[in-house]
Amino acid sequence: MSTLLSFRDVWVEYGDRIIIEKLDLDIAAGSFVSVVGPSGAGKSSFLRLILGQEAPTRGSILLDGVPLKPECGPDRGVVFQRYSVFPHLSALRNTMLGLECAQSPFTARLFGRSRRKAEEEATAMLEAVGLGHSLHLYPAQMSGGMQQRLAIAQALVKRPRILLLDEPFGALDPGIRADMHALIRGLWQEYALTIVMVTHDIREAFTLGTRVLALDKRRHDPHAPHRFGATAIYDLPLRNRTEPTPPSITIDAIGNN
Ligand SMILES: Nc1ncnc2c1ncn2[C@@H]1O[C@H](COP(=O)(O)OP(=O)(O)O)[C@@H](O)[C@H]1O
Ligand SMILES: [Mg+2]
Incomplete structure (x- = not known):
């Protein structure tokens, strides 16, 4: 699988508050990455980096091997809660x-x-x-x-290639959420999307993801809570996942050309 996005020693800081530190990871094209972690860990910041709404204060993010422009491009779509x-x-x-x-x-x-x-x-x-x-x-x-x-x-x-979901189903009833899971899994396959989804629901993370990424602080300083930032403390590839198929003919028929 080819690498779509690369994070190279990425940091996000607000003044002397470190939100994300030393994030190094690659996201493969066609993967479905579930992102979990405590509130305030920097999950939404992570999505904003991919969206191009925010630039890292250190390090670089590459999209197809090219530095990501700090602007929202049409190749990335986002859904909030x-x-x-x-x-x-x-x-x-x-x-x-x-x-x-x-x-x-x-x-x-x-x-x-x-x-x-x-x-x-x-x-x-x-x-x-x-x-x-x-x-x-x-x-x-x-x-x-x-x-x-x-x-x-x-x-x-x-027609984005990357779909970013920030706790998209968190406010929905469990039955509805199951319907949404079926929907998103179908869209992921049909449109050959790469999805990065933040969720509070660990079961949802494992049900949908081809990979579960946990963002949290590795080190805590009780006297200076913002001295250390969050990074990928767990990064679990999941097995038994169908990979997305190329877009079907119906998709081409309503394409942008
Ligand atoms: N513009 C900003 N200025 C200062 N701090 C911010 C800003 N945006 C987010 N933060 C801080 O960054 C941390 C991570 O926020 P966020 O990415 O929203 O976390 P999560 O989505 O994991 O709950 C929080 O402590 C938040 O207060
Ligand atoms: Mg958030």
């Missing part, structure tokens, strides 16, 4: 927005043919996440699970 979607837009408009911003960054508006194409792509993506019958609903009219499906559609409509 809540508030990923816009309340004043319908499911369809929420999903189209990603395409509109990518193609028309100043007005976020498309017209004529490109608008119809964006509408088709957004509709197909909403169908893929099981919201084909809810195109015109607003987030307030949707359950928590439906809102997370919408957030996933919004993230995937730009």
